[in-house]
Amino acid sequence: MKVGIPKGLLYYKYHPFLQTFFSELGAEIITSTDTNKRVLDEGVKYCVDEACLPIKIFHGHVSLLKNKCDVIVIPRIMQIRSREYICPKFCGLPEMVLSSIPDMPQAIIEPIYASSEEELYDWAQKAGKTITKNRNVIKNAFHKAIDEQQKYKTGIKNENYNLNVALAGHPYNIYDEFINMNIVKKLNKLGVGVVTEEYMEDELIDSRVKTLYKRPFWTFARNTYGFTVESSLEKKVNGIIYISSFACGIDSVIVELIKDKIGDFPFMILKVDEHTGEAGLETRVEAFVDMLERSC
Ligand code: SF4
Incomplete structure (x- = not known):
């Protein structure tokens, strides 16, 4: 069969x-x-x-x-x-x-x-x-x-880059290279390393999630929140890129909770849908990296 x-x-x-x-x-x-x-x-x-x-x-x-x-x-x-x-x-x-x-x-x-x-x-x-x-x-x-x-181990952790970003979002947005238009390779080419939530200890994610007024219902949202907040408040990376699906209700909530917690830490949301063009995404990524370089 x-x-x-x-x-x-x-x-x-x-x-x-x-x-x-x-x-x-x-x-x-x-x-x-x-x-x-x-x-x-x-x-x-x-x-x-x-x-x-x-x-x-x-x-x-x-x-x-x-x-x-x-x-x-x-x-x-x-x-x-x-x-x-x-x-x-x-x-x-x-x-x-x-x-x-x-x-x-x-x-x-x-x-x-x-x-x-x-x-x-x-x-x-x-x-x-x-x-x-x-x-x-x-x-x-x-x-x-x-x-x-x-x-089997998922997760990305690039070594030996002067600039590093936390790449956040649902696993299919991070690991499907068609959806994210090869963002990891694009960042690496610009001299930026990437780390994903799988390389953060559960205890650290938990400790950040516990500070929320109400515990999140959704596992991936919970992980993303803990990972991004810990990465920014402890300055483990230079910035955060969040790949978000257009029309995703969970993303719309969690992005606001993250923004509320991290203040003016560099944070870029890349919304993807079937109309997203590669040139537009590249321009935004380059501008974000440029901003990170200038602020270092
Ligand atoms: S709505 Fe959001 S969480 Fe649900 S499948 Fe789509 S991207 Fe994933």
Whole structure:
């Protein structure tokens, strides 16, 4: 059986788990291509206009993958940390995709609660049934998938640059080079190093989040807030670049909370949508770097 895994949204963080799990069950894994203009065009064609860019791109990946596989995985990721949630668009992602794209193959859409291994195992037993009825095979595949995920490390930390910026935002905006138009390479070329939140200790992020009047509901917003505030107040970087999706409700809240805390620390928000042009983004990045150089 061919299992399709779209290269969109949290694929960038959790693909070792998904790929290992389904391949250990005996399936052949088919992934979509890296995001490109064709993927974007397909996404824009099928997705509702109001959705953010990463959701549109996910639709594009599904559309280009659907005829190459027998079953497609549409991860309905609900939770990865206790008492916190992922964006509501993830909760309704399967319904959005299945109602917009015609002639879809069978889809695996069980909700994923991953704040504990027990809960994730529950998902594995339900999702694995599509491939095999043997519970032991599913159990072994699950443990191998967990091992592979634990070996995998995301995050960027460039060394030996005189100027450094904290690059903040949702993982798909940071790691999908089509969405962010290769911003890391652009910054490196301008002599600026990049660091992302994965290189900050959880305790430091927690200590900043605890100062908020109310704890955030959303895991990625929480991480971004703690990372950017700690980086600026402790002067660990020279500036912050936040890649934000146009029409993202979570970003609109968290950006204001960050601005409120960091005062006049250099902070640039790059809003991305399907109309964002590379020349415009480059100009803004160059101007920001120029400003950082002058203020050093
Ligand atoms: S968090 Fe924002 S960018 Fe991510 S899927 Fe939700 S609305 Fe889109």
